Amino acid sequence: CAWSIERPPGDTAGCTFCHTSSEERCSTCHQRHQFDPAVARRSEQCKTCHWGKDHRDWEAYDISIHGTVYQVNKTDPNNFDFSKKLSDADYVGPTCQYCHMRGGHHNVQRLSTVYTSMGMSNADRGAPLWSEKRDTWVSVCDDCHSPRFARENLQAMDEACKDAGIKYTETFKIAEN
DSSP states (O other): OGGGTTOOHHHHTTHHHHTTTGGGOGGGTSOTTTOOHHHHTSTHHHHTTSOSSSOOHHHHHHHSHHHHHHHHHTTOTTTOOTTSOGGGOOOSSOOHHHHHTGGGOSOGGGGOOOOOTTTGGGSOTTSGGGHHHHHHHHHHHTTTSOHHHHHHHHHHHHHHHHHHHHHHHHHHHHHHO
């Protein structure tokens, strides 16, 4: 795969666990023997793949205000009723699924920002290519926030990714030497 070319085997060994057709397997998110949608609606299901060295999505969510609200309230069915369909969800805060699977849509990447993992954070996130994706991302945030708030946070994420990309590149140059 393009994302694994010229990378040390240790960096990509875990990738194949998820990236060998997991998108087509229901059991990636739904527990294989139980297949309870209420379980698949919990953020911890995403943690299975999206945490650690190469995908820090869970850690970023968990320490964010959204993740904190989730952790504090997730056991209270008045705040998080996982028996409701995502399209009917009225959670006190967003889960991974609430935003990335808005309305119950199963294409998680449809509501993602520009892909920046595995050293691709140097991509021009403001390029016209990403315009529709970014507008859609803002529309998800403005379910609860103002569009201005969402755009300002997207801009802050762009700057953070740009800075991280520079540090990432510098680190690889040092390691090369």
